[in-house]
Amino acid sequence: MNGNSTSSDWDGRYFHVDQILDKPGPRTDPSFLAGDGVKDFLRNQCKILVIGAGGLGCEILANLALSGFKDIHVIDMDTIDISNLNRQFLFRQKDVGKPKATVAAEFIMNRVPGVQVTPYYGKIQDKDEDYYMQFNLVVCGLDSVEARRWINATLVNMVDPENPESLKPLIDGGTEGFKGQARVILPTVSSCYECSLDMLNKPTAFPICTIANTPRLPEHCIEWASVLEWPRVFGDKKLDTDDPEHIGWLFNHALKRAKEFKIEGVTWSLTQGVVKNIIPAIASTNAIIAASCCNEAFKIATSSAAYLNNYFMLIGTDGVYSYTFEHEQRKDCPVCGGESLDISIKKDWTVERLIEMLVEKQDIQIKKPSLSTPTKQIYLQAPPQLEQATRPNLEKKVSELVEDGGDITVTAASLPFNLSLRIKYI
């Protein structure tokens, strides 16, 4: 930077950050090039991608911009809802209905001069490897497990051992109420998102017989309205959980059922919470986790201090409790491990039973798996003709179709990779 003072850059602008960049600290790696080199890289060369412009995304964008990142891209497929305004601080009432990525990018460029934020209003899946290859770093502030698995698998697949530039550090944050976590993933080098899938809370699932026959909680009545009654009345018409009329319909029917069974507690808010699987979210927790993510991005981009190895977890409900630890890479991780996952099953298990087990498995988390061996199809969920053709296999024993130690490849629409299982019989 030279001595110009203009409205987009001025002397002293980076007084605070420069204290960190002009000098190493006692724990700074010797490879850190203090001074102009690192500032030039950060401010003129580094290109960073932010996935998600919601609760975490808004915070991430602001922090990155103030820290000196000047070429920022942001992807988000959502539009602004009124319930975002209690924490997504780049949006105002007048912005409700507009794309988050666009509004957030404009706000940042207005407030922090000289920063270029390029928005993309759409899905991360719309973009290919060439697109992701242009960035030095990726920071994720997502609320969807599926999207995280996709970007994680994509970045792991992109790693070419011959080309160090192909390894894109992924920094991922997540919050729920007063709790949250931030982590650094070096694809193929350290534990990836898929490696830690079993750390996620199991989503509350109510057995269908409870919903249909023995409701006890208001939630059971709401599930009845959305899972059974809606399709019964409206057929294929899709339930839109963002449509207040649809929520209203569910609420009224759940309430009626609750009255019939003398169950108390069905409210509009609970109805919405159950059908949309709403996770409580507050500005302060998002600020902590987003700051932690950006701090890691800054440290990685500048080498001014060691970055997080590799998981920071925070619980703020009872005092301030945090835990920083190294999550271990899983050798049998279906994305970054390279080894197939060993599955031990009984000899008399049917294909259907195996599928049930896979769906239940916390470290896999798939909805509708299709199975095949290297030589034949076992069961395919789609297209309908193939589903029908392979359906008879559901009742067959797995051991009739796959030998001991044989491989099964699992695919699913929600799974951004092929999962290999090695079957062992017990």
Place this chain on the structure above:
Amino acid sequence: MAQPDSQEIGDATTAVHSQPDSKTRRYDRQLRLWAASGQSALESSRTLVISASATSTSILKNLVLPGIGHFTLLDADAVSPADAGNNFFLNGYSSIGKNKAEEAVPLLTELNESVDGKAEVKPIDEVLQTDEGRNWVKSFSLVIAHNLSQDTLDTLSKLLWDGLGNPPLIVVRSAGFLADFFIQFHEQCIIEPHSETFPSLRLTRPFPALAEWANSTDYDKLDPTEHAHIPFPIILVKATEKWKAEHDGQLPKVYAEKQAFKAAIRDLQKKMDEENFDEAEAQAWRISGEVPVPSEIKSLFALTPLVPASSSSSTNGSSVSEQSNAAFHTLLQTLKLFVESPEGPGCLPLTSTLPDMHTDTESYVRLQRMYKEQAGKEAALFKKILKANFPDTPVDDGMVDLFVKNTHHVNVLRGKRWGAWEEDKSAVASSLESDPRETATHLALSALSNLQSKGIDVTADALRADILTRLPPNTELPEEMTNAVGELERSPTADVPNTAAFLGGMIAQEAIKMITKQYVPVKGYCVVDLVESWTGVVGA
């Protein structure tokens, strides 16, 4: 199947209930945490933030968004080029030279139009010199101070400590990647702590209706469907009664007995897949966990209220928080009387919330009503005892109900004065041994503040020399001290955006806990190191 048109959906929703108002929709994601009671506490709070730094505006952003009632941002300084570069709530280059607080406040209030924000252009030292100024500071419900000079902080913390009704003070200090913060408060009574554990179901001392249900249940007379739907509390009450009858009235205590107790439940299963019996076995731990009064609550009974109960009835001169704490202690004393009362159950009042369980609708609803009815009776007894023993102490009925509902988890925290811990050098020294990195960072930040107040150059040697004066003679400084001191020497005056944002979230969380009294705030100094990304607590 006939496809009804959207008209029909529309008709259905216009019945009785419809979508909540826009305020509820705006705050939906936080109301799911602290409900209307927490929201109303936030909305009636008034926060003073001293110094309009990047850290301060980050804190305020996270308080304005959830909707605190009022804030005042106090700062007499003009925006420097450095401020314009690191503070999101300034208008960049065009703010340079204008007053910091006045520039920041409109950009903060713009986040939420229901929040009232004010800029105060005065030096804090001047404010603290007059009675008027001191009373003004004391009129807030919470005061937050970032990187104040040591002398100012001493004056401010003493002022606010001197009087039970004064607002809590959150002291925040940061430089570069390091920070710490401390909440100075006398007492924090937590009436709604959102514990994740369920309170006692009263299985070992069943109330009459529950005992009656258990007694009248004859496993052999039930058909298979009924048998597979007996709620687990009934199974456990029966099993406990049986065990006690066979063991001189004692409950299963040692491991082998607990295993035998579980085995007895397993033996009751008529078929392999009776989930209600599996559940009863899985919930058998409740039997040994059920004590009349948990030790944490017992220890609260021993607390002497900071404000004598008699003075709380006269509202003159006592603050809202003082009154509410006094009322809380009245309720605690009532709780003790309730437990001792021959009319009562001999334990904490029953809570009517039941966990879900494997049973049919009818049994569940019946059980739920039973618990609700009994809880209602015990709440009435509680109120009777309250009225008989504290006739002159008015306690808001809603507060009584909330307290009775949460007696298993209510909590009282007693805080310390800012700086009190450091006066005991040997305590600090032993903390330096047990928690070296946290203690070292805290001490280094104290030294930094002292050097800066005195205008001494911040060097590693100067920091170390200052730190040694805070410890007993000849204390050896650990390796961790080198890290902390070196980091501060590197960036002694840096309010870097990520640290500011991190603290902004942390302090706002603590402020929300202090204001809503629903979650447990941190006690002692919370220390933050963003080089290694850890937090820790010392001096609690």
